[in-house]
Amino acid sequence: MNHFLSLTNLAFKDFREIFQLTEEVKKNPQRFNQVLAGKFIGLLFEKPSLRTRVSFEVGITQLGGRAIYLSSQEVQLGKRESIGDVAKTLSKYLQGVILRTFSHQSILEFTKNSQILVINGLTDLLHPVQVLSDFYTIYKRKKDLKAIKISFVGDGNNVCNSLILGSAKLGLNLWVASPLGFEPDKGVIKKALEIAKKTRAKIRILNNPKLAVKSADVLYTDVWTSMGKEEERTWRRQLFKEFRVDKDLLRLAKKNCLVMHCLPAQRGEEIASEVLDSKNSIVFEQAENRLYVQKALLVWLFRR
């Protein structure tokens, strides 16, 4: 089974194939409108979602399939019954499932017991569908991905971890700056550095946002308080202050630097409205591309 749990599941040529398919899906959607005919795909989400849920539901429907949303209240993964039993049961009804869980361990446990395709729709550790789509967005804008400097400033969270793994796979130049103690996951960094030996990616993990942003072609940020950590928000706001993406920080990047954010954004926290709404910002283009790239991913995964 070709599950999609992490960008490390993809080879370099897979990224290329998925991006080519994305172009085709965008140009000629009619050609793909029966690809998922007769297929039922569950969306089992423990956390809220706007983009991931809607883009997948629309995408699945446009591909001729049927999406079934299952809220955490309904299923109560691991509470009403074990994760393994949920996976085994859903495998009898559905052909695929998109999972959004708190713990990454939950998606691994689910996948171990699943006879149907599993796609990671975000865990506390990774957000691969987001970042896959973001690489497509960057590629469309900048073309030569290896020639640019990408910077991520803020919490070393799920989005950041996936950016690191994807950059390692694609051989890119990524600079990450997070406050001390909020660096990306150690296991992720170790894995990325191993991959980078082969791909010649340059991955730098720093605590200095100004250094990370200097002459950047792409500046990415994400919320300081991810879902599930809401009670930490007050002190995180203090601790992360120097990592806010505002006009002053953006000035250190290249003039035509693209500003990216997976959204939802907390305006005035990790990103100032003046930057989020500026002409450098491509955040809604990112949101739009989720639909095309995820459709391409579904076509690609179900073809194999």
Ligand code: CP
């Ligand atoms: N970027 C993203 O995944 O957004 P949602 O949490 O709204 O799905």
Ligand code: NVA
């Ligand atoms: N890091 C954020 C991403 C939301 C799409 C979170 O996990 O809440």
